[in-house]
Amino acid sequence: MTTPPLPQWCDSAPDAAFTVPAECSRRADRFARRVRIRNGIEYAAGVLVIVLFGAASVGAAIKGEGLIALSLALIVGGTLVILRNLARRAGNVERLPEEPCLAHLRRQYARQYAALRAVPVWYVGPLIPGCALLYASVAAGVAEVAGWRTALSGIVGPAAITFGIFAAIALLNLLAARGLKRQLDALDALA
Amino acid sequence: MTEAIEHLYAEAGRQFAPALSRLARSVERDRDKARDLEQEMHCALWTSLARFAGQCSLKTWVYRVAHNVAADHVARAARGPKRVPLEEIEALPSSANIEADAGEALVLAQVAALIRRLPPVDMQVIVLWLEGESAAAIAEITGLSAGAVNVRVHRIKTLLASHFQRPETGDTP
Numbered sequence: 001m002t003t004p005p006l007p008q009w010c011d012s013a014p015d016a017a018f019t020v021p022a023e024c025s026r027r028a029d030r031f032a033r034r035v036r037i038r039n040g041i042e043y044a045a046g047v048l049v050i051v052l053f054g055a056a057s058v059g060a061a062i063k064g065e066g067l068i069a070l071s072l073a074l075i076v077g078g079t080l081v082i083l084r085n086l087a088r089r090a091g092n093v094e095r096l097p098e099e100p101c102l103a104h105l106r107r108q109y110a111r112q113y114a115a116l117r118a119v120p121v122w123y124v125g126p127l128i129p130g131c132a133l134l135y136a137s138v139a140a141g142v143a144e145v146a147g148w149r150t151a152l153s154g155i156v157g158p159a160a161i162t163f164g165i166f167a168a169i170a171l172l173n174l175l176a177a178r179g180l181k182r183q184l185d186a187l188d189a190l191a
Numbered sequence: 192m193t194e195a196i197e198h199l200y201a202e203a204g205r206q207f208a209p210a211l212s213r214l215a216r217s218v219e220r221d222r223d224k225a226r227d228l229e230q231e232m233h234c235a236l237w238t239s240l241a242r243f244a245g246q247c248s249l250k251t252w253v254y255r256v257a258h259n260v261a262a263d264h265v266a267r268a269a270r271g272p273k274r275v276p277l278e279e280i281e282a283l284p285s286s287a288n289i290e291a292d293a294g295e296a297l298v299l300a301q302v303a304a305l306i307r308r309l310p311p312v313d314m315q316v317i318v319l320w321l322e323g324e325s326a327a328a329i330a331e332i333t334g335l336s337a338g339a340v341n342v343r344v345h346r347i348k349t350l351l352a353s354h355f356q357r358p359e360t361g362d363t364p
Contacts, residue, residue: 018204100334
Protein backbone atom coordinates (compact mmCIF):
# COMPACT_ATOMS: atom_id res chain seq x y z
CA MET A 1 0.00 0.00 0.00
CA THR A 2 1.40 3.39 -0.98
CA THR A 3 0.07 6.92 -0.83
CA PRO A 4 -3.17 7.01 -2.84
CA PRO A 5 -2.58 9.11 -5.96
CA LEU A 6 -6.02 10.76 -5.76
CA PRO A 7 -6.84 11.05 -2.03
CA GLN A 8 -10.41 12.17 -2.64
CA TRP A 9 -11.01 8.82 -4.38
CA CYS A 10 -10.24 6.91 -1.18
CA ASP A 11 -12.25 9.36 0.92
CA SER A 12 -15.51 8.41 -0.77
CA ALA A 13 -17.87 5.70 0.57
CA PRO A 14 -16.35 5.73 4.09
CA ASP A 15 -19.51 4.24 5.65
CA ALA A 16 -19.83 1.24 3.33
CA ALA A 17 -20.42 -2.10 5.06
CA PHE A 18 -20.58 -5.71 3.91
CA THR A 19 -23.89 -7.43 3.25
CA VAL A 20 -25.04 -9.72 6.06
CA PRO A 21 -24.55 -13.43 5.19
CA ALA A 22 -28.30 -14.14 5.54
CA GLU A 23 -28.95 -11.79 2.62
CA CYS A 24 -26.37 -13.75 0.60
CA SER A 25 -28.42 -16.91 1.16
CA ARG A 26 -31.56 -15.12 -0.08
CA ARG A 27 -29.67 -13.88 -3.16
CA ALA A 28 -28.43 -17.41 -3.88
CA ASP A 29 -32.01 -18.70 -3.65
CA ARG A 30 -33.26 -16.00 -6.04
CA PHE A 31 -30.45 -16.80 -8.48
CA ALA A 32 -31.20 -20.53 -8.35
CA ARG A 33 -34.88 -19.77 -9.04
CA ARG A 34 -33.97 -17.64 -12.09
CA VAL A 35 -31.75 -20.44 -13.43
CA ARG A 36 -34.56 -22.98 -12.92
CA ILE A 37 -37.01 -20.74 -14.83
CA ARG A 38 -34.54 -20.18 -17.69
CA ASN A 39 -33.81 -23.91 -17.94
CA GLY A 40 -37.55 -24.62 -17.80
CA ILE A 41 -38.21 -22.34 -20.77
CA GLU A 42 -35.42 -23.98 -22.80
CA TYR A 43 -36.74 -27.45 -22.01
CA ALA A 44 -40.34 -26.45 -22.72
CA ALA A 45 -39.30 -25.25 -26.19
CA GLY A 46 -37.46 -28.54 -26.76
CA VAL A 47 -40.41 -30.60 -25.53
CA LEU A 48 -42.74 -28.66 -27.88
CA VAL A 49 -40.53 -29.52 -30.87
CA ILE A 50 -40.31 -33.14 -29.77
CA VAL A 51 -44.10 -33.48 -29.31
CA LEU A 52 -44.97 -31.80 -32.62
CA PHE A 53 -42.38 -33.61 -34.73
CA GLY A 54 -42.91 -36.86 -32.85
CA ALA A 55 -46.66 -36.74 -33.57
CA ALA A 56 -45.98 -35.86 -37.21
CA SER A 57 -43.53 -38.77 -37.43
CA VAL A 58 -46.14 -41.21 -36.07
CA GLY A 59 -48.74 -39.79 -38.47
CA ALA A 60 -46.40 -40.19 -41.44
CA ALA A 61 -45.61 -43.78 -40.40
CA ILE A 62 -49.33 -44.61 -40.18
CA LYS A 63 -49.79 -43.22 -43.71
CA GLY A 64 -46.96 -45.43 -44.95
CA GLU A 65 -44.53 -42.54 -45.56
CA GLY A 66 -41.54 -44.39 -44.13
CA LEU A 67 -38.79 -41.96 -45.19
CA ILE A 68 -40.66 -38.89 -43.99
CA ALA A 69 -41.43 -40.61 -40.67
CA LEU A 70 -37.75 -41.49 -40.31
CA SER A 71 -36.61 -37.93 -41.10
CA LEU A 72 -39.02 -36.45 -38.52
CA ALA A 73 -37.82 -39.00 -35.97
CA LEU A 74 -34.23 -37.94 -36.72
CA ILE A 75 -35.20 -34.30 -36.04
CA VAL A 76 -36.66 -35.40 -32.70
CA GLY A 77 -33.43 -37.27 -31.97
CA GLY A 78 -31.36 -34.23 -32.96
CA THR A 79 -33.40 -32.03 -30.61
CA LEU A 80 -32.79 -34.48 -27.76
CA VAL A 81 -29.04 -34.37 -28.47
CA ILE A 82 -29.11 -30.53 -28.40
CA LEU A 83 -31.00 -30.52 -25.09
CA ARG A 84 -28.47 -32.92 -23.61
CA ASN A 85 -25.61 -30.75 -24.90
CA LEU A 86 -27.22 -27.61 -23.41
CA ALA A 87 -27.56 -29.27 -20.02
CA ARG A 88 -24.00 -30.62 -20.11
CA ARG A 89 -22.47 -27.27 -21.10
CA ALA A 90 -24.49 -25.30 -18.54
CA GLY A 91 -23.43 -27.77 -15.85
CA ASN A 92 -19.73 -27.36 -16.59
CA VAL A 93 -19.51 -23.78 -15.36
CA GLU A 94 -17.04 -23.65 -12.48
CA ARG A 95 -16.95 -20.39 -10.53
CA LEU A 96 -13.65 -19.52 -8.86
CA PRO A 97 -13.69 -15.74 -8.51
CA GLU A 98 -10.64 -15.78 -6.23
CA GLU A 99 -8.22 -16.70 -9.02
CA PRO A 100 -5.98 -13.93 -10.45
CA CYS A 101 -8.04 -11.58 -12.63
CA LEU A 102 -6.15 -12.44 -15.80
CA ALA A 103 -6.68 -16.18 -15.28
CA HIS A 104 -10.36 -15.55 -14.53
CA LEU A 105 -10.85 -13.51 -17.73
CA ARG A 106 -8.92 -16.08 -19.71
CA ARG A 107 -11.09 -18.89 -18.36
CA GLN A 108 -14.27 -16.98 -19.32
CA TYR A 109 -13.01 -16.21 -22.82
CA ALA A 110 -11.68 -19.76 -23.33
CA ARG A 111 -15.02 -21.27 -22.29
CA GLN A 112 -16.96 -18.97 -24.63
CA TYR A 113 -14.44 -19.61 -27.43
CA ALA A 114 -14.79 -23.38 -27.12
CA ALA A 115 -18.61 -23.16 -27.01
CA LEU A 116 -18.87 -20.82 -30.01
CA ARG A 117 -16.37 -22.74 -32.10
CA ALA A 118 -18.24 -25.98 -31.48
CA VAL A 119 -21.72 -24.59 -32.29
CA PRO A 120 -21.74 -26.21 -35.77
CA VAL A 121 -21.16 -29.58 -34.08
CA TRP A 122 -23.33 -29.45 -30.95
CA TYR A 123 -26.15 -27.09 -31.96
CA VAL A 124 -26.53 -27.16 -35.75
CA GLY A 125 -25.10 -30.57 -36.61
CA PRO A 126 -27.68 -32.76 -34.81
CA LEU A 127 -30.52 -31.26 -36.88
CA ILE A 128 -28.87 -31.68 -40.30
CA PRO A 129 -29.48 -35.42 -40.92
CA GLY A 130 -33.20 -35.13 -40.18
CA CYS A 131 -33.67 -31.97 -42.25
CA ALA A 132 -31.65 -33.34 -45.19
CA LEU A 133 -33.61 -36.60 -45.20
CA LEU A 134 -36.90 -34.70 -44.90
CA TYR A 135 -36.16 -32.61 -48.01
CA ALA A 136 -34.84 -35.64 -49.89
CA SER A 137 -37.88 -37.78 -49.07
CA VAL A 138 -40.35 -35.00 -49.95
CA ALA A 139 -38.48 -34.41 -53.25
CA ALA A 140 -38.52 -38.15 -54.01
CA GLY A 141 -42.26 -38.29 -53.33
CA VAL A 142 -42.97 -35.36 -55.65
CA ALA A 143 -40.60 -36.76 -58.28
CA GLU A 144 -42.58 -39.99 -58.45
CA VAL A 145 -45.64 -38.01 -59.51
CA ALA A 146 -44.29 -34.95 -61.38
CA GLY A 147 -40.67 -35.78 -62.24
CA TRP A 148 -37.38 -34.73 -60.70
CA ARG A 149 -37.25 -31.32 -62.45
CA THR A 150 -40.49 -30.21 -60.78
CA ALA A 151 -39.51 -31.81 -57.47
CA LEU A 152 -36.11 -30.12 -57.35
CA SER A 153 -37.43 -26.72 -58.44
CA GLY A 154 -39.94 -26.85 -55.61
CA ILE A 155 -37.45 -27.96 -52.97
CA VAL A 156 -34.42 -25.80 -53.77
CA GLY A 157 -35.83 -22.56 -52.29
CA PRO A 158 -36.97 -23.90 -48.90
CA ALA A 159 -33.86 -26.09 -48.58
CA ALA A 160 -31.60 -23.14 -49.39
CA ILE A 161 -33.33 -21.06 -46.70
CA THR A 162 -33.10 -23.83 -44.08
CA PHE A 163 -29.46 -24.72 -44.70
CA GLY A 164 -28.62 -21.04 -45.28
CA ILE A 165 -29.87 -20.30 -41.74
CA PHE A 166 -27.80 -23.21 -40.40
CA ALA A 167 -24.74 -21.94 -42.28
CA ALA A 168 -25.31 -18.36 -41.04
CA ILE A 169 -25.57 -19.54 -37.41
CA ALA A 170 -22.35 -21.54 -37.79
CA LEU A 171 -20.53 -18.70 -39.58
CA LEU A 172 -21.56 -15.98 -37.11
CA ASN A 173 -20.46 -18.15 -34.20
CA LEU A 174 -17.14 -18.97 -35.86
CA LEU A 175 -16.52 -15.25 -36.49
CA ALA A 176 -17.34 -14.46 -32.85
CA ALA A 177 -14.98 -17.29 -31.82
CA ARG A 178 -12.22 -15.77 -33.95
CA GLY A 179 -12.71 -12.42 -32.15
CA LEU A 180 -12.45 -14.17 -28.79
CA LYS A 181 -9.27 -15.94 -29.91
CA ARG A 182 -7.70 -12.55 -30.62
CA GLN A 183 -8.70 -11.40 -27.12
CA LEU A 184 -7.25 -14.59 -25.63
CA ASP A 185 -3.94 -14.01 -27.43
CA ALA A 186 -3.88 -10.41 -26.19
CA LEU A 187 -4.45 -11.60 -22.59
CA ASP A 188 -1.66 -14.17 -22.90
CA ALA A 189 0.72 -11.40 -23.94
CA LEU A 190 0.02 -9.56 -20.65
CA ALA A 191 1.00 -12.40 -18.30
CA MET B 192 -15.13 -23.52 10.18
CA THR B 193 -18.17 -21.25 9.87
CA GLU B 194 -16.89 -19.19 12.77
CA ALA B 195 -13.52 -18.74 11.04
CA ILE B 196 -15.28 -17.69 7.83
CA GLU B 197 -17.45 -15.22 9.72
CA HIS B 198 -14.36 -13.77 11.36
CA LEU B 199 -12.55 -13.42 8.01
CA TYR B 200 -15.63 -11.91 6.39
CA ALA B 201 -16.01 -9.38 9.20
CA GLU B 202 -12.32 -8.50 8.96
CA ALA B 203 -12.55 -8.10 5.18
CA GLY B 204 -15.62 -5.91 5.61
CA ARG B 205 -13.86 -3.72 8.13
CA GLN B 206 -10.88 -3.21 5.82
CA PHE B 207 -12.30 -3.27 2.32
CA ALA B 208 -16.03 -2.44 2.27
CA PRO B 209 -15.41 1.17 1.15
CA ALA B 210 -12.98 0.05 -1.59
CA LEU B 211 -15.51 -2.47 -2.93
CA SER B 212 -18.22 0.17 -2.86
CA ARG B 213 -16.01 2.51 -4.88
CA LEU B 214 -15.22 -0.28 -7.33
CA ALA B 215 -18.91 -1.07 -7.84
CA ARG B 216 -19.80 2.58 -8.38
CA SER B 217 -16.92 3.11 -10.78
CA VAL B 218 -17.88 0.25 -13.10
CA GLU B 219 -21.68 0.67 -12.84
CA ARG B 220 -23.17 4.12 -13.29
CA ASP B 221 -26.73 3.22 -12.26
CA ARG B 222 -26.94 3.64 -8.47
CA ASP B 223 -29.30 0.68 -7.86
CA LYS B 224 -27.33 -1.64 -10.12
CA ALA B 225 -24.10 -0.53 -8.44
CA ARG B 226 -25.57 -1.42 -5.04
CA ASP B 227 -26.65 -4.79 -6.43
CA LEU B 228 -23.17 -5.39 -7.85
CA GLU B 229 -21.66 -4.48 -4.50
CA GLN B 230 -23.85 -7.09 -2.79
CA GLU B 231 -22.89 -9.63 -5.45
CA MET B 232 -19.21 -9.00 -4.61
CA HIS B 233 -19.89 -9.46 -0.89
CA CYS B 234 -21.77 -12.70 -1.45
CA ALA B 235 -19.16 -14.10 -3.86
CA LEU B 236 -16.55 -13.29 -1.23
CA TRP B 237 -18.62 -14.92 1.54
CA THR B 238 -18.93 -18.11 -0.53
CA SER B 239 -15.28 -18.10 -1.61
CA LEU B 240 -13.92 -17.76 1.93
CA ALA B 241 -14.69 -21.44 2.53
CA ARG B 242 -11.79 -22.09 0.11
CA PHE B 243 -9.44 -19.55 1.68
CA ALA B 244 -6.48 -21.27 3.33
CA GLY B 245 -3.89 -18.53 3.34
CA GLN B 246 -2.82 -19.09 -0.28
CA CYS B 247 -2.38 -15.31 -0.48
CA SER B 248 -3.12 -12.32 1.72
CA LEU B 249 -6.73 -11.55 2.59
CA LYS B 250 -6.39 -8.27 0.67
CA THR B 251 -5.30 -10.06 -2.52
CA TRP B 252 -8.16 -12.56 -2.13
CA VAL B 253 -10.80 -9.86 -1.56
CA TYR B 254 -9.65 -7.72 -4.47
CA ARG B 255 -9.47 -10.71 -6.82
CA VAL B 256 -13.01 -11.77 -5.98
CA ALA B 257 -14.37 -8.21 -6.24
CA HIS B 258 -12.64 -7.40 -9.52
CA ASN B 259 -13.58 -10.71 -11.11
CA VAL B 260 -17.23 -10.22 -10.13
CA ALA B 261 -17.04 -6.69 -11.55
CA ALA B 262 -15.50 -8.00 -14.81
CA ASP B 263 -18.30 -10.58 -15.10
CA HIS B 264 -20.83 -7.79 -14.56
CA VAL B 265 -19.23 -5.72 -17.34
CA ALA B 266 -19.23 -8.76 -19.65
CA ARG B 267 -22.96 -9.34 -19.01
CA ALA B 268 -23.72 -5.72 -19.94
CA ALA B 269 -22.72 -6.48 -23.51
CA ARG B 270 -24.83 -3.68 -24.95
CA GLY B 271 -22.84 -0.90 -23.29
CA PRO B 272 -20.58 1.55 -25.14
CA LYS B 273 -17.61 0.22 -27.07
CA ARG B 274 -14.61 -0.18 -24.79
CA VAL B 275 -11.35 1.52 -25.67
CA PRO B 276 -7.92 0.41 -24.41
CA LEU B 277 -6.13 2.88 -22.16
CA GLU B 278 -3.36 3.54 -24.69
CA GLU B 279 -5.94 4.87 -27.17
CA ILE B 280 -7.49 7.37 -24.75
CA GLU B 281 -6.10 10.89 -25.06
CA ALA B 282 -7.88 12.68 -22.21
CA LEU B 283 -10.37 12.22 -19.41
CA PRO B 284 -14.00 12.22 -20.61
CA SER B 285 -15.44 15.69 -21.20
CA SER B 286 -16.91 17.30 -18.08
CA ALA B 287 -19.77 18.57 -20.23
CA ASN B 288 -21.20 15.05 -20.30
CA ILE B 289 -20.92 14.38 -16.57
CA GLU B 290 -23.34 15.26 -13.84
CA ALA B 291 -21.44 16.34 -10.75
CA ASP B 292 -21.59 19.21 -8.32
CA ALA B 293 -18.19 20.75 -8.85
CA GLY B 294 -14.49 20.53 -8.16
CA GLU B 295 -13.44 17.25 -6.60
CA ALA B 296 -16.72 15.51 -7.31
CA LEU B 297 -16.34 16.41 -10.96
CA VAL B 298 -12.82 14.96 -11.13
CA LEU B 299 -14.01 11.73 -9.47
CA ALA B 300 -16.94 11.53 -11.86
CA GLN B 301 -14.60 12.03 -14.82
CA VAL B 302 -12.26 9.31 -13.55
CA ALA B 303 -15.23 6.97 -13.04
CA ALA B 304 -16.45 7.76 -16.56
CA LEU B 305 -12.98 6.94 -17.87
CA ILE B 306 -12.96 3.64 -15.97
CA ARG B 307 -16.33 2.64 -17.47
CA ARG B 308 -14.86 3.08 -20.96
CA LEU B 309 -11.95 0.71 -20.35
CA PRO B 310 -11.67 -3.02 -21.03
CA PRO B 311 -11.59 -5.17 -17.84
CA VAL B 312 -7.81 -5.54 -17.54
CA ASP B 313 -7.16 -1.77 -17.79
CA MET B 314 -10.08 -1.07 -15.46
CA GLN B 315 -8.69 -3.41 -12.79
CA VAL B 316 -5.22 -1.86 -12.87
CA ILE B 317 -6.51 1.71 -12.68
CA VAL B 318 -8.94 1.10 -9.82
CA LEU B 319 -6.30 -0.73 -7.77
CA TRP B 320 -3.82 2.07 -8.45
CA LEU B 321 -6.39 4.64 -7.31
CA GLU B 322 -6.78 2.62 -4.10
CA GLY B 323 -3.08 3.20 -3.49
CA GLU B 324 -1.90 -0.33 -4.26
CA SER B 325 1.71 -0.77 -5.38
CA ALA B 326 2.60 -2.13 -8.82
CA ALA B 327 3.75 -5.39 -7.21
CA ALA B 328 0.42 -5.80 -5.36
CA ILE B 329 -1.53 -5.00 -8.54
CA ALA B 330 0.50 -7.61 -10.43
CA GLU B 331 -0.24 -10.23 -7.74
CA ILE B 332 -3.96 -9.48 -7.70
CA THR B 333 -4.45 -9.31 -11.45
CA GLY B 334 -1.86 -11.83 -12.66
CA LEU B 335 -0.45 -9.26 -15.09
CA SER B 336 3.31 -8.96 -15.51
CA ALA B 337 4.97 -6.06 -13.69
CA GLY B 338 5.75 -4.51 -17.07
CA ALA B 339 2.12 -4.60 -18.19
CA VAL B 340 1.04 -3.00 -14.90
CA ASN B 341 3.68 -0.27 -15.14
CA VAL B 342 2.70 0.62 -18.71
CA ARG B 343 -0.93 1.13 -17.59
CA VAL B 344 -0.06 3.05 -14.46
CA HIS B 345 2.24 5.34 -16.43
CA ARG B 346 -0.54 5.96 -18.92
CA ILE B 347 -3.12 6.92 -16.28
CA LYS B 348 -0.58 9.15 -14.53
CA THR B 349 0.03 10.95 -17.81
CA LEU B 350 -3.70 11.34 -18.40
CA LEU B 351 -4.32 12.75 -14.92
CA ALA B 352 -1.24 14.98 -15.07
CA SER B 353 -2.29 16.48 -18.37
CA HIS B 354 -5.80 16.94 -17.00
CA PHE B 355 -4.62 18.93 -14.00
CA GLN B 356 -1.92 20.62 -16.10
CA ARG B 357 0.73 20.17 -13.46
CA PRO B 358 3.72 17.81 -13.12
CA GLU B 359 3.35 14.42 -11.42
CA THR B 360 4.07 14.42 -7.70
CA GLY B 361 6.19 11.24 -7.67
CA ASP B 362 4.65 9.79 -4.51
CA THR B 363 2.46 7.41 -6.43
CA PRO B 364 3.12 3.67 -6.80
